[in-house]
Amino acid sequence: MPPIAASCCCDVIVIGAGPAGTAAASVLARAGRQTLILARTGQERPRPRETAPVALASLLAAIGVAGTDLARFAQPCPWRGEDAHPACLQIDRAGLSVALLAAAKRAGALVIPARASAIRFETAQDPVHVTLEDGRVLAAAMLIDASGARQVIRRALRLHRRRLSPPLLAWRGEVAAALEGARFETLSDGWLFLAGADGRTSWTSLRHSAGPAPVEGRDILPPTAWDVGWYLVRPVAGPDWRLAGEAGGRLDPAWGQGLCFAVASGIAAARSSLATQATPAAAALLAATYDGWFADRLLEAAATLRTRYAAAGIALGLPPQQAGRPLRRREQAHG
Numbered sequence: 001m002p003p004i005a006a007s008c009c010c011d012v013i014v015i016g017a018g019p020a021g022t023a024a025a026s027v028l029a030r031a032g033r034q035t036l037i038l039a040r041t042g043q044e045r046p047r048p049r050e051t052a053p054v055a056l057a058s059l060l061a062a063i064g065v066a067g068t069d070l071a072r073f074a075q076p077c078p079w080r081g082e083d084a085h086p087a088c089l090q091i092d093r094a095g096l097s098v099a100l101l102a103a104a105k106r107a108g109a110l111v112i113p114a115r116a117s118a119i120r121f122e123t124a125q126d127p128v129h130v131t132l133e134d135g136r137v138l139a140a141a142m143l144i145d146a147s148g149a150r151q152v153i154r155r156a157l158r159l160h161r162r163r164l165s166p167p168l169l170a171w172r173g174e175v176a177a178a179l180e181g182a183r184f185e186t187l188s189d190g191w192l193f194l195a196g197a198d199g200r201t202s203w204t205s206l207r208h209s210a211g212p213a214p215v216e217g218r219d220i221l222p223p224t225a226w227d228v229g230w231y232l233v234r235p236v237a238g239p240d241w242r243l244a245g246e247a248g249g250r251l252d253p254a255w256g257q258g259l260c261f262a263v264a265s266g267i268a269a270a271r272s273s274l275a276t277q278a279t280p281a282a283a284a285l286l287a288a289t290y291d292g293w294f295a296d297r298l299l300e301a302a303a304t305l306r307t308r309y310a311a312a313g314i315a316l317g318l319p320p321q322q323a324g325r326p327l328r329r330r331e332q333a334h335g
Contacts, residue, residue: 008036009139010034011035011141012025012034012035012142012144012273013036013128013130013142013143013144014035014036014037014038015130015144016145016147016150016245016247017040017100017111019096019262019263020266020269022037022103023263024144024146024266025037026063026103026107026109027063027266027267027270028270030064030107032108033277035104035109036109036112036140037101037111038114038132044093044094047221048172048204048221049090049091049093049174049195049200051089051091052091052256052259053089054076055260056089056260056263057074059267060099062267063103063263064103064107065099069102069103070099072095073094073098074090074092075089075197076088077181077182077195078181079182079183088195090182096259112132114132115132116132117132117133118130118131119143119152119156121156121241127139127141128141128143128240128241141240141277142241142276142277143241144243144273145242145247145248146247147247148245150247151247153247154233154243159234160233161231161234162231162232162233163229164230164251165230165231167229168206168227168230169206169226169227169228170205170225170228170252170253171207172203172204172205172224172226173219173220173223174201174202174221175203175216176200176201176220177196177217179194181197182195186314189209192213192215193253193254200220203215204253206252206254229252231249232249232299233247234295235291236248236249236291236295237269237288238287239276240276242269243269244265244266245262245266248298249298251298251301251305252305254308254309269290272287
């Protein structure tokens with residue numbers, strides 16, 4: 001193939017400006033790498049507040065989001081009910097996105113308001129070329145895909161997406177209700193999670209029957225449905241690319257660690273990329289190390305969540321012998 005003339009060259013291109021992508025970009029830019037973020041334009045649609053473990057605060061502090069920045073979009077939320085859970089955080093997702101993107105920009109990352117339409121990988125010694133929807137071509141030594149469900153690299157390289165559950169659909173919304181704190185309720189055909197503060201209660205429901213669980217209160221944000229089926233992409237790393245967040249794998253919201261894992265995987269992908277650029281001869285080993293870390297974290301969490309569902313009498317329809325099945329060596333290397 002003839003060489004491609006790039007209109008812009010940099011060290012790393014990050015696809016996506018969600019928690020995983022902005023976390024990766026902050027780490028890379030702080031390390032002095034020329035970092036470009038490809039982000040969708042337009043204002044985020046209103047969405048119910050999300051709940052995350054307090055450990056998220058430590059992860060965010062590591063990439064420059066703490067103190068007053070954190071207080072703008074997060075507030076403590078105690079657990080209610082019989083289960084003994086540590087306190088959690090209620091997160092305004094739009095506020096989180098603003099803070100994370102601002103931190104990445106402060107670190108020196110540049111944002112290009114465009115989407116990738118094509119990716120071309122050359123040899124290990126050549127840069128990765130990303131063609132934008134407007135025809136511009138960008139080149140970088142490393143590419144991090146944090147595009148979520150778009151899964152740009154998986155589609156470009158035709159990577160295998162290993163399904164870990166049958167299709168699952170969750171619902172979420174927000175109502176005017178006086179609940180203070182968080183509560184998880186087991187239903188006959190699924191579960192309902194509620195978290196409230198300041199007269200607003202965000203809720204998430206997963207059921208095998210059609211439609212969400214009934215929640216009392218006037219709708220502030222009407223119920224919306226989204227795909228939450230479990231999966232793991234194989235592999236999630238190559239010599240000059242990494243997948244982070246839902247671009248690489250996902251479990252349903254009952255896991256409770258989705259935001260933490262997105263930020264942690266973005267940080268890990270960035271650090272792995274930095275190590276690869278510092279030691280090119282170890283590129284394959286570093287890719288395999290990141291791939292193993294990502295896969296092990298997700299599969300261990302999947303096994304734990306299956307156990308919790310089984311104890312609560314919630315059936316996912318997955319054969320028990322598949323729970324927590326370790327990856328074979330060939331699957332780790334080649335998907």
